[in-house]
Amino acid sequence: xxxxxxxxxxxxxxxxxxxTLQCAQDMNHNSMYWYRQxxxxxxxxxxxxxxxxxxxxxxxxxxxxxxxxxKREFSLRLESAAPSQTxxxxxxxxxxxxxxxxxxHFGNGTxxxxx
Amino acid sequence: KNQVEQSPQSxxxxxxxxxxxxxxxxxxxxxxxxxxxxxxGRGPVSLTIMTFSExxxxxxxxxxxxxxxxxxxxxxITASQLSDSASxxxxxxxxxxxxxxxxxxxxxxxP
Numbered sequence: 001x002x003x004x005x006x007x008x009x010x011x012x013x014x015x016x017x018x019x020t021l022q023c024a025q026d027m028n029h030n031s032m033y034w035y036r037q038x039x040x041x042x043x044x045x046x047x048x049x050x051x052x053x054x055x056x057x058x059x060x061x062x063x064x065x066x067x068x069x070x071k072r073e074f075s076l077r078l079e080s081a082a083p084s085q086t087x088x089x090x091x092x093x094x095x096x097x098x099x100x101x102x103x104x105h106f107g108n109g110t111x112x113x114x115x
Numbered sequence: 116k117n118q119v120e121q122s123p124q125s126x127x128x129x130x131x132x133x134x135x136x137x138x139x140x141x142x143x144x145x146x147x148x149x150x151x152x153x154x155x156g157r158g159p160v161s162l163t164i165m166t167f168s169e170x171x172x173x174x175x176x177x178x179x180x181x182x183x184x185x186x187x188x189x190x191x192i193t194a195s196q197l198s199d200s201a202s203x204x205x206x207x208x209x210x211x212x213x214x215x216x217x218x219x220x221x222x223x224x225x226p
Contacts, residue, residue: 004158042218043159043204090158101147101166101208106158 002026006091006107013081013114021076021110023091031094032074033104034058034066036087043090049074081114088112117142119207121217129225132195136220138188138205146208150179150190153202153219162190162203195224 007022025032034046045058047066055066063085065077074093078085088111092104119140128134140148147166151159163174165181165188172179176199178191192199205217 040218043216045214092158101149101164103149103161103164104151104159104206104214106160108156108158 004091004093004105004107006089006110008110009108010111011113013078013112015082015114017081018077018079019081019112020078021089021091021112022073023075023107024073025091025093025105026072027093027095027105028071029093029095029105030071031096032068033092033094034064034074034076035090035092036060037090037109038087046076046089078112081112083114086112086114117207117209117213117215119205119215119217121203121205121220123220124218125221125223127223127225128195130195130197133191133193134195134222136190136192136203136222138190138207138217140186140188140205140207140215140217142186142207142209142215144210145183145186146210146212148181148188149206149208150177150188151204151206153204155201159204192222197224197226200224 004025033048035043049055049068052071067075088109090109091107094102096102122137149164150162153159163179176193181188202219202221204219207215
């Protein structure tokens with residue numbers, strides 16, 4: 001049972017390069033999320049998809065785009081990477097919305113460095 | 116503005132000792148509070164959820180409490196083990212399905 005799988009695990013980019021972070025879940029969850037985690041900041045929501053076919057901005061969406069490819073897959077794209085985007089990125093999924101009490105299931109993160 | 120404050124920021128305890136982590140929140144309207152454990156280099160994993168009507172809930176050596184009147188929660192770890200070394204994150208859900216994350220408490224259990 002893989003849960004939430006993120007690729008790649010590590011990535012180094014130069015300023016201005018683009019890349020896509022991939023995320024897939026095999027739990028038939030409806031909602032998927034992208035977070036970034038920085039030292040002293042905690043987890044911050046970038047984008048989320050409440051259900052297949054919908055995406056919405058979170059707290060820190062600038063510089064990112066997302067695609068909910070199907071129910072399983074939710075990708076995060078950096079069009080022109082900046083050093084401020086150096087972070088650890090986590091994808092998460094949950095069966096239903098937050099108020100229902102469903103837990104978030106996280107992947108193990110992508111560690112991105114932008115030089 | 117919804118906020119979650121955790122204390123202490125970091126903690127070092129000897130193996131076998133107990134410890135208590137604190138979470139204070141100002142999230143309205145409150146729906147539930149969940150504690151996550153995040154091992155180094157891994158994603159967070161849910162430990163337990165507390166709803167409005169629950170005061171105490173145990174999960175093995177972990178016991179969570181909730182005081183909805185004072186908007187405080189605690190996570191008590193009994194007879195700590197080296198594997199308890201991790202960051203513990205408090206996350207509060209509102210009835211509008213928004214999540215507010217605390218910054219976490221970093222626990223180090225020393226042999």
